[in-house]
Amino acid sequence: MAETRGIPGTRQTIMRSAADLFAELGYRNTSLRAVAADAGCDPALIGHYFASKEALYDAVVAETVRPAELFREAIGRRDPGAAEWLLRHAVTDWGDPVQRRRILGVLRSALDLPAARERFTQSLVPEGIAGADEIRLALISSLLVGVMTSRHMGLLSPELAKDGDSAELVRALAPAVAALLVAEPAGGAGSDRSE
CATH class of the missing domain: 1.10.10.60 (Homeodomain-like)
Structure with a gap:
């Protein structure tokens, strides 16, 4: 051997x-x-x-779920353009049938076993990211997983579900992801609700 x-x-x-x-x-x-x-x-x-x-x-x-460093860069930029940049990278993986199948397999395993779920969750957040940024990334991850799963199950409109041309999907998701990336922490600037 x-x-x-x-x-x-x-x-x-x-x-x-x-x-x-x-x-x-x-x-x-x-x-x-x-x-x-x-x-x-x-x-x-x-x-x-x-x-x-x-x-x-x-x-x-x-190797299959690779957003940690992409998330680190997107969080570091804190500008609306970072959302489209991040989404273009994410949907590129979804467009590859082999990679999409593997991502869904990792998700399936994460549902199957608590230890696998913990490993999957840890793979999403870069080291050194905590607090409000960690919460933002968890929400963005949840959004992306939900959209990818919905797309795979055929629950999205044809314009958003088609492989190859993901521009419409990126445009549709970018405002929500941008809002999370550039959001002020609770109690920070812009949190005054008095009128």
Whole structure:
């Protein structure tokens, strides 16, 4: 088995197989043996790259759900243009059928298991982001997950649901995301409601 360790691309092949199986079966029903069979490798090789099924799932989440650094930049900019920039990056992933399937698989696994849900949630918020910014990102994430799921289920109008041309969807969502990105914290400037 030692000769197969370190073959270029093996780790990525394992992760692709795991992502596909998590998408199809969910976290709970995906076994490391099934991942190894799909990847065409010995199950022991998975242990060489990943300490556990949980570690493999963490790696799949990190590669599949990639908003943390995008969110950090968008929060740092705090301008309405950051919303469109963020949305264009998000809907690019939705337009790729393989990536969309994997994202939905990660979400399915997050619903399936509390530990998977916690890992998914942690992947959305960059390190060092807390307080009001963390709440903003949680709300933006919820909005994006809801829209992506609705789009996948065919609940959106055809103009917003079509793959390939996401400009209309970005325009429709941008004001809501911009409002969250540039919102003043409670008690901050603009919070005086007296008339």
